[in-house]
Amino acid sequence: MKLLMMGPPGAGKGTQAKKIVDEYQLANISTGEMFRDSYRKKESLGLLAMEFIRDGHLVSDEITIEIVRRRLFANHVEKNFLLDGFPRTIAQAEALEEMLDVTGSKLDAVIQIVVSDAVILNRMVGRRSCSICGATYHIDYKPPHQDGVCDSCGGVLYQREDDKHESVKNRLDIYKEKTKPLIDYYESRGILFEVNGEKSFDAVYQAIKALLDERL
Numbered sequence: 001m002k003l004l005m006m007g008p009p010g011a012g013k014g015t016q017a018k019k020i021v022d023e024y025q026l027a028n029i030s031t032g033e034m035f036r037d038s039y040r041k042k043e044s045l046g047l048l049a050m051e052f053i054r055d056g057h058l059v060s061d062e063i064t065i066e067i068v069r070r071r072l073f074a075n076h077v078e079k080n081f082l083l084d085g086f087p088r089t090i091a092q093a094e095a096l097e098e099m100l101d102v103t104g105s106k107l108d109a110v111i112q113i114v115v116s117d118a119v120i121l122n123r124m125v126g127r128r129s130c131s132i133c134g135a136t137y138h139i140d141y142k143p144p145h146q147d148g149v150c151d152s153c154g155g156v157l158y159q160r161e162d163d164k165h166e167s168v169k170n171r172l173d174i175y176k177e178k179t180k181p182l183i184d185y186y187e188s189r190g191i192l193f194e195v196n197g198e199k200s201f202d203a204v205y206q207a208i209k210a211l212l213d214e215r216l
């Protein structure tokens with residue numbers, strides 16, 4: 001099974017992906033992790049990638065595609081995997097299609113976790129973080145026992161810049177603009193499946209599982 005999961009920031013994609021990887025014994029292919037790993041080994045690809053990341057840019061298509069190609073085909077051909085953070089552009093999606101084509105295979109499913117902006121804003125803007133230990137709370141869903149104080153260490157809780165309304169809204173807009181072409185791309189290939197991400201973690205997981213089991 002070859003999967004790709006997509007979803008806006010705050011949709012719970014990471015935690016769902018982790019569970020899917022365990023359940024179906026998939027290799028978790030994360031470009032972010034591969035860039036860091038390659039950088040630690042002082043490989044030229046990793047060093048180049050880190051330059052983009054340090055400057056706050058997306059790593060170029062060329063470098064990203066090459067690192068994925070090595071991961072998928074270098075030692076043995078990976079048959080079952082879930083992609084994380086790749087593809088991000090149409091050029092990357094086309095390169096992936098070509099790579100898989102060579103082995104006579106293709107992506108089985110692209111799962112898109114759909115959550116409205118309003119729900120994501122509510123989830124993220126209500127978050128509070130401990131200034132000392134980093135523990136996270138939510139003013140409605142996981143409030144501390146005492147307002148503004150961390151349960152585990154007594155530290156002061158604050159709202160991270162990332163969690164402020166403008167910042168979240170901005171990231172959501174960028175996400176939508178960047179992923180729209182990819183969503184159209186996979187929809188036109190008939191492998192895009194939407195899952196309602198506004199339900200509980202378990203309900204979302206069961207929906208993804210039902211979808212995958214139907215296609216296996």
Ligand SMILES: [Zn+2]
Pocket residue numbers: 130131132133134135150151152153154155
């Ligand atoms: Zn704390």
